[in-house]
Each structure stands twice: as C-alpha cells, then as structure tokens.
Amino acid sequence: MPRTPLRSTSSNRTSRKELEPFQRGIIVGRFLAGQKKADIQREMNLPYTTIQTTIATYQSSTTGTSSPRIGRPEILSDADKRYILLQIKRGPFIKTEDICKLLEMPISTRTIARMLKESGYGHWRAQKRPQLTEEIAKLRYEWAYVRKDWTHEQWSKVIWSDECSVELGKGKKNQWVWRLNHFNEKWKKKHIIPYTKGKGISIMIWAAIWGGSHTEIYQMSRDEESARRGYSSQSYLKLIEDYLPAIWESGMEFMQDNAPIHTANIIKNWFDEHGIPLVHWPPYSPDLNPIEHAWAKLKERIYILYPDLELFNGTKEQLKEQFYMAMEDAWESLGQEYFDGLVRSMENRVNAVLEAKGWYTHY
Numbered sequence: 001m002p003r004t005p006l007r008s009t010s011s012n013r014t015s016r017k018e019l020e021p022f023q024r025g026i027i028v029g030r031f032l033a034g035q036k037k038a039d040i041q042r043e044m045n046l047p048y049t050t051i052q053t054t055i056a057t058y059q060s061s062t063t064g065t066s067s068p069r070i071g072r073p074e075i076l077s078d079a080d081k082r083y084i085l086l087q088i089k090r091g092p093f094i095k096t097e098d099i100c101k102l103l104e105m106p107i108s109t110r111t112i113a114r115m116l117k118e119s120g121y122g123h124w125r126a127q128k129r130p131q132l133t134e135e136i137a138k139l140r141y142e143w144a145y146v147r148k149d150w151t152h153e154q155w156s157k158v159i160w161s162d163e164c165s166v167e168l169g170k171g172k173k174n175q176w177v178w179r180l181n182h183f184n185e186k187w188k189k190k191h192i193i194p195y196t197k198g199k200g201i202s203i204m205i206w207a208a209i210w211g212g213s214h215t216e217i218y219q220m221s222r223d224e225e226s227a228r229r230g231y232s233s234q235s236y237l238k239l240i241e242d243y244l245p246a247i248w249e250s251g252m253e254f255m256q257d258n259a260p261i262h263t264a265n266i267i268k269n270w271f272d273e274h275g276i277p278l279v280h281w282p283p284y285s286p287d288l289n290p291i292e293h294a295w296a297k298l299k300e301r302i303y304i305l306y307p308d309l310e311l312f313n314g315t316k317e318q319l320k321e322q323f324y325m326a327m328e329d330a331w332e333s334l335g336q337e338y339f340d341g342l343v344r345s346m347e348n349r350v351n352a353v354l355e356a357k358g359w360y361t362h363y
Contacts, residue, residue, distance in 0.1 A: 019046075019054065027054045075107060076115055084112065085119060093126070129360045130284035139282040141358030144350045155346040156211020158279060159247065159254045163220065163231075164295040166302075167202040168323050169310055201320050204231055205327065206239055208247065209291050209339040217298075217331045218243060219324060233264035240270065248276055255279040257289065287363035288349055290342035294334065301330040 019027075023044075030040050037055065041048045076084070080103065087094055087102060096109035113123065132140075147154075179185040204220040220239055223232040248254065254276050256262045271278055286292045303309065306326045312319050345363075352361035 019050065024054050024058075027051060028058045031055050031058075075111055081115060081119070084115065088116065088121060127360075130286070132284060132359060136283055137358030139358070140285055140288070140353055143280070143282045143285075143288070144353040144358075147350055148354060150347070150350075152211070152344060152347070155343055157252045159208050159210045159252055160289055160291045160343070161206065161208040161254065161256050162289060162291045162295075163204060163206045163259075164298075165202050165204050166295075166299060166323075166327060168319070170299065201316065201323060203320065203324055203327065207291065207294075207331065209294070209342060210252070211340065211343050212336070213247075214336065214339045215243065215247060217328060231261060233261045233267055236261045236264075237266055237270060240267075244276070245274065248274075253277050253279050255281065255289065257281055257286070258283050287361050288346075288353065290345055290349070293342055293345075293363075294339070297334060297338070298327070298330055301333055302326050305330055305333065 027040055027044070027046075031037070037048065037051050041051045044051075083103070084099055087099055096112040099112050100107055100109060116123075177191050179188070179191050185191060205217045206220055207217045208215045218239060220231055220235050222229050223234045226232045226234070244254070254271070256278065258281055261267070282288070306329075309323065309326055312322050314322070349361070349363050352363060
C-alpha cells in the first residue's frame with residue numbers, strides 16, 4: 001500500500017465527549033466479530049485511541065462501562081486543552097477572551113487562565129528590547145564568538161563608557177504598602193506616596209568603568225551652536241579631550257556605542273590621532289555594555305541618600321546644582337567592588353548572546 005504524506009495539523013477543534021453505552025456495544029461487537037480496529041475507527045468516524053480504550057476497558061472489565069469519575073467533571077476535555085496550548089504556542093500574545101471565542105463554547109476567561117497556569121504558563125508583562133534583525137543578530141553572535149574565550153584580565157582592559165540622561169524625580173525604587181484588599185483603601189492618604197510636579201530638570205552625564213577603576217561622572221555640555229542646542233559630536237569631543245587621555249593606558253581599548261555623536265568623522269579622527277583603539281561594536285547591543293546596568297542603580301541610590309531632594313527650596317539653577325552634587329555622591333557610593341562585578345559579568349553576557357544565537361538576552 002503506497003505511503004501518503006502526513007496531514008498538516010489543523011487548528012480546528014475536535015470535540016470529545018463520553019461515548020453512549022450503545023456506541024461502546026457497537027465497537028465491542030464489531031471487534032468480537034473479527035473486524036480490525038482501524039476499520040471500526042474509519043466506519044464510526046471516532047478517534048483511534050477511543051476505539052483502543054473502549055476495547056481495552058471491555059477486556060479488563062465485566063460491565064464494559066467507564067469507572068465512575070471522582071469529583072466535579074472538568075469543563076475542558078484533553079482535546080480542548082491541547083487546542084488551547086496550540087493557540088498559545090502559535091500566538092503568545094493572544095488574549096484569553098479570544099481563546100474563548102475560538103473554542104465556541106460557554107467558558108470563562110478565568111477557566112482558561114487557570115488551565116494555562118496548571119500547564120506551567122504565566123501571563124507576564126512582555127519585555128521591551130531594541131529591534132533586532134537577522135543581520136544584526138548575526139553581527140552580535142560573531143562579536144561574542146570572537147571573544148568567547150576571553151579572560152577576566154582581557155575584559156578588564158576595556159574602558160566601558162556610556163551617557164545617560166538623569167531626570168529629577170525619576171528612577172525611585174517602587175515602594176510597597178500593606179493595606180486591606182478593598183478598592184477605597186487604595187486611595188487613603190496614609191497609603192499614598194506623594195510626588196511633586198516635575199521641574200523639568202535633567203542632566204546628561206558620562207562615565208566609564210574598567211577592571212579595578214572607574215571615572216567620576218561628568219556633566220556633558222550642550223552645543224550652543226547646534227540647531228536645537230542639544231548634545232552633538234562637538235559636545236562629545238570636548239568631553240573625551242578633557243578626560244580620556246588621563247585614564248587611557250597602552251594595551252587598553254575604548255568602548256563606545258554607535259550613537260551618531262560617537263561615529264562622526266571628527267571623533268574617529270581624534271581617536272586615530274591619539275592612537276586609542278576602539279572596540280568594534282555591534283549595533284543595538286546595550287546588553288553587552290556592563291555600565292548600562294549602573295544607571296538604574298545610580299538613580300535609585302540618589303533617593304536613598306537624598307530622599308528629600310525634590311523638596312529643596314531655591315531657584316531652578318540651585319536645585320540643578322544640588323541634584324548634580326547628589327548624583328556625584330551616589331555614583332561614588334556604588335563602590336569599586338560593584339563596578340568590578342559588572343566587568344566580571346562579561347563572560348556571562350557573551351555566553352548569553354551565544355546561547356540566544358545573537359538574539360535577545362536577559363541582560
């Protein structure tokens with residue numbers, strides 16, 4: 001008999017229900033008459049496993065009926081559950097109400113959610129990451145593969161740099177409160193963390209870390225001649241001219257991402273003239289830059305050290321000066337051991353990129 005190709009899995013749901021006694025009798029009767037199970041299955045249009053189970057039950061029982069089921073009968077059959085799991089695998093962002101519509105049966109979203117939880121699925125907030133493509137993932141993988149055997153000493157000779165805009169009032173760690181599970185309790189004064197209206201104060205800072213040391217944080221200057229008085233390659237050039245020669249030593253590499261102010265010709269020429277080698281950086285790879293993790297820690301630490309910073313009375317310029325001083329203290333309070341830990345994480349970061357084939361990691 002010629003072999004036929006396997007059929008593709010259908011997304012149509014197959015309903016399953018308990019067989020009537022007369023159906024069981026027909027199956028057993030045909031089997032006793034010598035008919036093959038496959039022929040019975042085809043003629044009665046029932047799943048093959050149903051035919052097998054019915055005959056096995058007859059052979060091991062004197063009644064030919066199923067054993068009484070204990071407890072409340074399940075709303076969802078095994079086939080329903082398999083169908084739901086198939087939809088989740090095909091579209092992990094599908095909503096439970098949409099699954100209910102696909103099932104075409106009276107069932108609540110809570111039942112769907114409970115069944116998924118029992119199957120090991122949780123409903124989590126999706127993580128956001130920079131948009132990657134096949135080409136970018138390949139570049140990330142190649143970058144990591146070349147460095148997969150690097151030692152801690154080699155990672156320590158890379159100067160990891162980055163900029164960050166720190167805004168007054170942003171970055172505080174979430175606080176939790178004990179209260180009754182009543183809606184009105186949520187809005188009681190004693191359960192609220194008040195905040196003041198933002199005064200539009202933000203500071204662009206730059207810093208760098210490497211094995212055994214780190215820079216202070218430096219405030220970047222706006223380019224008054226640029227179209228929007230923002231931060232330009234001229235702003236960046238002034239910063240590296242003032243600070244980088246003092247920290248760079250022979251045998252070290254300098255890491256910067258692919259921001260436009262870093263890739264301008266005047267910046268490339270400056271590094272060439274000073275003989276400072278740059279790390280060839282894969283695009284959209286903040287997870288490979290260990291200093292990125294320091295920014296969130298810095299913002300949290302500011303309000304641990306200065307919880308009443310926003311309540312400072314004074315002019316906007318005075319508040320901005322106080323904010324920057326608090327930032328400097330918070331940065332130094334992180335300690336060299338913390339920065340060294342970030343550098344030591346590079347081996348795990350590289351392995352994570354390799355395991356993800358260049359795609360997203362948890363860093």
